[in-house]
Amino acid sequence: MIAWIAGFAVLLVKIGLVLGVLLFLAAYLVWAERKLLGRLQIRYGPNRAGIFGLLQPIADAIKMMTKEDIVPEAADRTIFLLAPAVVAVTAMLMAAVVPFGPTITLWGRQVPMVVTDLNVGLLFVFAMSSLGVYGVALGGWASNSKFALLGGIRGAAQMISYELALGLSIVPVVMLAGSLSLVDIVDAQASYPFILVQPVAFVIFVVSAMAESKRIPFDLPEAENELGAGYHTEYSGMRFGMFFIGEYVHMQVLGALIAVFFLGGWRGPLLPGPLWLLIKIIVVALVMIWVRGTLPRLRYDQLMALGWKVLIPAALANIVITGAVVLL
């Protein structure tokens, strides 16, 4: 009984830790993104709230929470209210299977540095990622607005197209690691990170991951200059904020997954595991911001062509080659 309570307490602490880091990082990722984008465009970025604008995320949070939460009259109320939560929650749930350090021993108990080590962790990640699109599609549909609906449809179409490439690009990694558990995949990279042997898979995964997180140059579901704000056009206040948080959490989780699959996860010299993971996440996020500051949005046909005509065939070819190499 006591063991169970202790296990539960440890679990709660881990959940709290992961969530806290995720949300704090999401807030400051927004700040970092605005700041960095500003500099990329020879501007200052936020510099009014606190020194270097560091209090900007807090100001934004206060603003969003105090703003009126408007539900359009013609909207489907229940689904409209639920959709942002779906986006935010699925993004956070993905973080549950990401290992952030080696197993440690506390008071004689083996404590794995992962919230939960599912043996089908990879599938879980993809499942959650797919569920996230429901938030987008339903939010867009329930708004009963043409812009939101277009955004939602684009979001769904984009997810379907890139999910395939995303999944296929990981197959070689699984073949190399021999397991779907993320903990095992990280352990499999004890000697060398998979990026060295799977550069093609890495590129495909990164591109698909950016498309999954609906970031520039793949932000067609939002496309503020075509669709207003796409699927969240009609949202305001904290519900809009949840979409926002969802997007940035998703960004971090994808960064963590890239680290786990290709960069050796928490593994690294000198520094402790969790810190290594954090560094890798931030580096991935910064690269994503850099991409945003550099590339323009793809046209819809370009987006589809890239997904179906380039990434998926390349991923399939990669599987075949990897399979052949592993067999030999």
Added chain:
Amino acid sequence: MNPDERHYRKLKPVPPQRFRTISEIGEALNALGQGFVTTFRHLFRKPITEEYPEYKRTLPERSRARIVLTRDPDGNERCVACYLCSAACPVSCISMQSAEDDNGRRYARWFRINFGRCIYCGLCEEACPTSAIQLTPQFEHVKREILSMVYEKEDLLVDHSGKDKTYNFYRWAGIRTGDRDKGEHEREDKPVNVRSNMP
């Protein structure tokens, strides 16, 4: 054949996509890389932002912000309430009522601009035939109270001629006012004596 099909037939067929050579892919990657290099370099440049409340730059005379009603060089109101500005206004933020004063001059009995609605497009100034309505560079007139953004004529009227220092409509238009009778305007002959056939 339905009309749509006919329409499509008129369009030129799309030429088949050419096979991309390695060099083309290389060019694309190079261009992509150049983009990243450019933005990366920007990181180390000093931002060009002028920080507004600390530094206020002098705006050009013709920049478009708060609207005023100017006076002619003689100090009279230029506005003749011709309704052209309100007709040109794309957001319908100008309204007025014209009337005739004791001098026979047409003027605006009341004139109102709702700056809460104004988009500072300058079409009113362009439409104004008497150079009365003019946009000024003074843009800092935001108010907390929305009603105080509705400016009446007395708020709009200024005692200078603005950008056009010379034009006086009533000096040219051949209508009778207290200052000028028929034949006393610019480029006018004395009125014809209709009871005489002498040239």
Added chain:
Amino acid sequence: MPTLTIDNRRIEVPEGTKVIEAAEALGIMIPRFCYHRALGSVGACRVCAVKIVDGTRKGVQMSCMLDVEEGMVVSTDDPEAVAMRRHVIEWLMLHHPHDCPVCDEGGHCLLQDMTVSGGHGLRRYLGNKRTHLDQYLGPRIQHEMNRCIQCYRCVRYYREFSGYRDLGVTGIGNRVYFGREREGTLENPFSGNLIDICPTGVFTDKPARYFGRRWDLQRGPSVCIHCSLGCSVTVGARYREVARVEARYAKAVNGHFICDRGRWGFPYTNEASRPRAARVDGEATTVGEACAAARNRLLHVAETAGSEAVACLGSERAGLETLKAVAGICRANGWADPLFWLERRARENVAAAVSLLGDDLVLSLRELEAADCVLVFGADPLGEAPMAALALRQARRQGAPVFVFDPRPVELPLDFHHVPLAIEDLPECIRSLVGAAGDRETARGADPTVRSFTDQLAEPSVPPPPEAVAALRTSRRPAVVCGTDVTDAAAIGLAADFAALMKAQGRRAGLFYLMPGANGFGAALAGTEAASLEELLPRIEGGEIRALVAVEADPLGLYPDRGRIEAAMRKLDLLVVLDYLDTDSAAAADVFLPSTTVFETGGTWINQEGRIQIVRGAHRGGIPVSQTGGGGHPPRVFMEEVPGGQAAASGQTLTRLSPAEVKGASEWVRLPPDTDKQSGTRAVLPDPSALRFAPERTALSGAAGDEAMLTVIAVDRTFGTEVLSSRSPWLSAEETAPTVWMHPEEAGRVPLSDGDLLEIDAGGGSLVLPVKIVENMARRTLVIPRHRDAAWQRLGATRLRIERDCIRKAQPVGENAPVKESPPR
């Protein structure tokens, strides 16, 4: 039917068509200033130049002066023609004062449009401009000669079309001037059309001066309700205020023009004194509460004295919807029969006219213009329906002789034969004309009814005027115009018989009645069995009728026996008034409910020829901003409620205050199907053949021969007598002063000289009026305008016979008390 080609499009047009008209038929609008469809071509402005590519005359020609030819090829966009037009405009603009910003025409100015579309932007000529001094042309028209382009439209309209002489043209060459001989108000009661017809801003609307641009007005098609002709007008309103009424082209009715009564008669809708709030016992309240109060009180009256004790009175100025609601509320509640008329004679006259007017005889105003001989019986066209006078002038311009048989000193803008006869002699006169109209044999062969009618015709006691007989003999398209105001049913019937007889003789004869009010026809259709207030008065005086609902009617102010109606109204337990005017009745009402005008809610009007005209409101109504804002700027805060916006159409309010539910659809007005889509079509007129040639009209006794009796008639004048337009401040200067007209012979018998005061003791009291002695009127007749200051309501009737000793000369000190007294209750 020559066929020609204009801009590569072929069109076949009748012989004699001008090229400009043929192009218009193709939808090609060739620029024009001097050409106007109503005035024809004159070739003064030179802006309609086109290139004739093939034809007998080639080259650049004026399209308004050129008749079409077979095989003609015209190009309107030939560079040569375009250059010509551009130069013409530049040249017309040489002396233009460049005052468009302060010109009221700006925005709907033909010259402005042509200048802009011709691309002329800068005056290249550096010489001085020729200038003109302006004239004061009265309170309604502003003159600004500098803007003139010498198209001559104004004088052509003024002198040729409408027949007045006081506006003319003087000067030569560059100095041509259009104006009066000396300053003064234009005498023409159709002068307002100068504003519409001037292609630039020489003549502009003075009352609407500087009110607003046309593009800012809420404009809508409407119909004029100031007489029975129902001319089409366009209403322009802004800031809850009707600003301008303009003529609207109506092919069958008024053509391009309207009279000044119709143009400037609208201020009643803007009046500051217009009652905007409901009142119960003099206390202002909401419409809802007043409706409830009226309903409760009506219920109370019906419960205590029976439902027959409630009466409802409409009027001939109300729209058909209102009249329908009046009839409906009476039937639904079992009240007394609906009333639509004050006087029995008016009811009978209009009912007779409506029942006798058949589809075979009825003429439109336009068709009246095409008549080749016009006989006017008991009507003063200029006074009763001014546009009819303009139509008569057009007939006269085509050569038709015009005969007017009327006791009044009729004036018309044309040369006509006036036969001033006593109104009682009118039936006899028509009968004599029927007898003399020639060729009875043909008519006799036609129909047994006609035969027996003509056989029974007694020999006329008055010989018919020989000129009229002569003109009738040769006429192919004779028209009979008959008034219903001062005449009686016998004259109205005989006029129809006369026209029908001429029709039976194989001519294209027509009948044209003038009727009281804008909707007299509708009122007659609405209440075939309806009585008049005059017939109901005994029941009010006897205490049978306890409550009266007056809908857009003013029994107190307009009933011709003021003393009697006041006493009767005092006997009522309840007087409910629905109106948009501050009438005497409204002031005396126990419950008053505001209603809306034609400009706000529109309605359906049937004009005197049975034409149904449906109009919508032009604006929402409410107290004008100029009144709520005290002349300053309108309120700065947004208000949900429109000030004075509670008023609804009378018909709607009536159904709200009715104790019983009023059925919407009603079968008593027989409108053609799809009337709503065919506004402007004629109502289905009842078959009048059974009523024509009634035997009782064959034998008539000339009653006027009695030298001891005088006939007093209270008549309509162009300005100042019609209920709505007489409230216009801009027309008051043109009103006929309240005088009594007398023949010099009658005046000599009193004796009286011009300007003396005459006291008349009539049925309803005595009144004192200055005398005006005129030659061209009937003997044994006194004519009094129904002017608000004439106290005609003391006569007792609008047409009555009095003993000769009832009139006497009055001393100047004698009070000439106005009829407006304090409300009786």
